[in-house]
Amino acid sequence: SEVFVVSGPAEAGEYVAEILARAITTNPETVLGLATGSTPLPIYAALAEKVRTEGIDVSRVSGFALDEYVGIDPAHDQSYHHVIDAEVTQTLGLNPERVHVPSGNPETLESAGTAYEDAIRAAGGVDWQILGIGANGHIGFNEPGSPLDSLTRRVPLTEQTREDNARFFETIDEVPRHAITQGVGTILRAGHLFLLAFGAHKADAVARAINGPISPEIPASAIQSHPHVTVLLDAAAAAGLA
Numbered sequence: 001s002e003v004f005v006v007s008g009p010a011e012a013g014e015y016v017a018e019i020l021a022r023a024i025t026t027n028p029e030t031v032l033g034l035a036t037g038s039t040p041l042p043i044y045a046a047l048a049e050k051v052r053t054e055g056i057d058v059s060r061v062s063g064f065a066l067d068e069y070v071g072i073d074p075a076h077d078q079s080y081h082h083v084i085d086a087e088v089t090q091t092l093g094l095n096p097e098r099v100h101v102p103s104g105n106p107e108t109l110e111s112a113g114t115a116y117e118d119a120i121r122a123a124g125g126v127d128w129q130i131l132g133i134g135a136n137g138h139i140g141f142n143e144p145g146s147p148l149d150s151l152t153r154r155v156p157l158t159e160q161t162r163e164d165n166a167r168f169f170e171t172i173d174e175v176p177r178h179a180i181t182q183g184v185g186t187i188l189r190a191g192h193l194f195l196l197a198f199g200a201h202k203a204d205a206v207a208r209a210i211n212g213p214i215s216p217e218i219p220a221s222a223i224q225s226h227p228h229v230t231v232l233l234d235a236a237a238a239a240g241l242a
């Protein structure tokens with residue numbers, strides 16, 4: 001994998017957006033793997049700017065989100081259905097029918113994982129997967145202990161992740177306890193992975209993901225087994241690298 005230390009989120013966003021803009025121009029049916037959270041927002045903003053100023057045709061681009069909370073109303077402003085719609089579909093002007101988020105509906109959870117895997121396969125697979133990383137080394141909502149060959153499924157959220165995400169909710173009790181997430185194995189099937197991390201609170205997870213043993217204890221360490229990975233870090237997140 002290639003690891004770049006950049007000045008900050010804006011430079012990382014610009015770097016990835018430039019690659020994605022060229023990819024979409026070359027292949028108008030590009031399939032994007034979409035992370036939520038704070039980390040990827042500069043990519044979406046920079047790519048939206050390029051789509052606007054360069055008139056890039058994104059009408060046939062598809063997107064697959066990594067995850068969704070279980071039991072959250074899709075209209076809730078913190079549901080990933082809502083976040084992806086606001087931050088990606090609307091911002092980039094994608095066709096909403098081509099943007100997919102796993103269903104967190106508790107009543108259909110058992111089949112939702114397989115349905116999502118089938119939808120990714122039917123689209124031809126994810127070409128470019130954008131990833132953030134949790135302070136505990138999670139990718140998607142694959143918490144420590146997640147099998148490295150796991151597929152889309154229901155998972156419990158750790159207390160740390162619930163606390164990390166409580167800032168988006170009124171109280172921590174409102175943060176869902178389960179999620180549906182693409183598995184580590186699902187993520188590894190994408191053609192190219194971009195992993196971004198900013199801030200000192202990510203430094204330990206980044207060091208273990210990049211230099212530690214490949215282990216389910218740090219799900220992000222699985223990226224070491226992927227042939228095409230670009231890691232973009234600010235200096236604080238890179239502080240633990242030798």
Ligand code: F6R
Pocket residue numbers: 034035036037038039040066067131132133134135138139140141
């Ligand atoms: C969200 C996701 C998570 C986040 C991670 C970092 O779709 O996949 O793995 O990328 O929790 O979150 P932020 O970017 O908010 O620090």
